[in-house]
Amino acid sequence: MIPLETHGLTKHYGSLCAVDHLDLSIGNEIFGLLGPNGSGKTTTVLMLTTLLKPTKGSATVFGHDVEREAQEVRNLISYVPQDMAVDIKLTGRENVAFFAKLYGIPRRDETIDRVLWMMDLSERADDLVRTYSGGMRRRLELAQALVHEPKALFLDEPTIGLDVAARKKIWEHIRILKSRGMTVFVTTHYMDEAEHYCDRVAILDHGLVAAVESPSRLKGMLGKDLISARMSGRIGGNLPEGIECLGGKEDGEFVFSSEHASEKVPTLFRWLEEQGAVIHSLSVREPTFDDVFLALVGTGDEATGFDDRKFRTMLRRR
């Protein structure tokens, strides 16, 4: 049975289309839903977790329809929203016990001890959550989500606002859960995390899926090397033969791709100077997942005069 499937899943808020005909099929894997803020990630999760009615289309969780068999779906899943909603006036144990009671699980105390131990919270279990760090609170939410041994886990931005060490720890826990047979559906806008920990990712842009692939294959689409330029001044016009622009990043970096990147550097340099740009640096580097994102989605705020949309449609065709 396929853990998660969507068919033309669509959500309109009035005239705004938040999610547009989403077709996904997700197995026992860590599946990342990526996209900039407002791209429809949370809306998708809310529909899959029976919290929001789709406008059109359908979604099933282990064969159960999220609308018609919502109760069955809720029995199989756990949902951790991005808000970090734990009761700070209760202890860690009390927070988990509350969920264990609501799930009506047998042998409650054992289970609570086990999930707290799994999330490395045993030692601090009886302290008030007020004294927990952000990473601990997030792990506590995971512990809550695990008390009924769900088959699918939905995490909305699980590492938002956490420091690097805490993020790493959360992801390691997620990996262990997956290895135990759990399907993990996670949204994030941290590219590096998606690259390292997700088996497959879907890139969402304005409610549309721009790509569904493993992170390494997505990166492979960009070729071996990229040219990175830091410059100022306005530029426009047609790029020299064989060079394409992926777009400009928020930090002022412009990224170009080419078959033989290092050989094209002089050409690009001359062309940019002719355009009247002031070049601060020009270098060749390996593509990162950020570049994939830039190529597929862009930055939203187009800082460049190039028509990088042309490149994007090309990449999709490939």
Next chain:
Amino acid sequence: MRDIFYYFERDMLRWLRGRFSVVSALVMPAAWLIFVGLALPTTFTENYIDFITPGILVLTMLGASLQGGSLLIFDKILGFLNKFLALPSSRESILLGKILFITIRGLIQATVIMLLALILGASFLNPASLALTYGILAILGVLLSSFSTAIALSLSDHDAYAAFNSMVSMPLFFTSSALMPYAVMPAWLSSIAYWNPVSYAIDAIRALQGGVLAWSRIGALALLSVVVVCISIRQFRKATL
């Protein structure tokens, strides 16, 4: 049914651990009792503290219940509600647990105020009618807390809820029979006060002071709270898919 208790238990634990809010909610009704109950020169009664105590008990329930809606607002804003809604347990128990907690909390606060009234010299009830008084206060609590949760469900932020609360609570109190008998009210006020649901509870408790069971007032109160609970449940279902 059990789920209702678990949601209730959560709110209760949180409330009891927030020491400041446990005490602060009592200050206003206590101030009314002391500064108005003991100090107001009245002509219609020899013992104003006896007269005003039912009104202040109801005021305590009124404040506690209307403030209770903000619990639901916070659960909504902070993401708790979505977590609860994704659970397989019955969704209505989230709402019913809130109504139960808000009502019980109001009764606990009313008990403290009642003890204070007794210390201040009120001698208004015998043990048998005390139980009935609690019953009436509980019905009022259910009515007002389902009203406030229904409003909370339709508002999106806490500021709006606080504005609603301050807009509603004092007018409800002043247009009730809490502070003076119908006989001394101006005609326009007495007709408003008579139909104010808050007065149903006050009048019923006052009747108990004289050893009378005011069934019509209690019945009206109970009927109204059943209606409002149903409206609140409907609102809740609508707000959550």
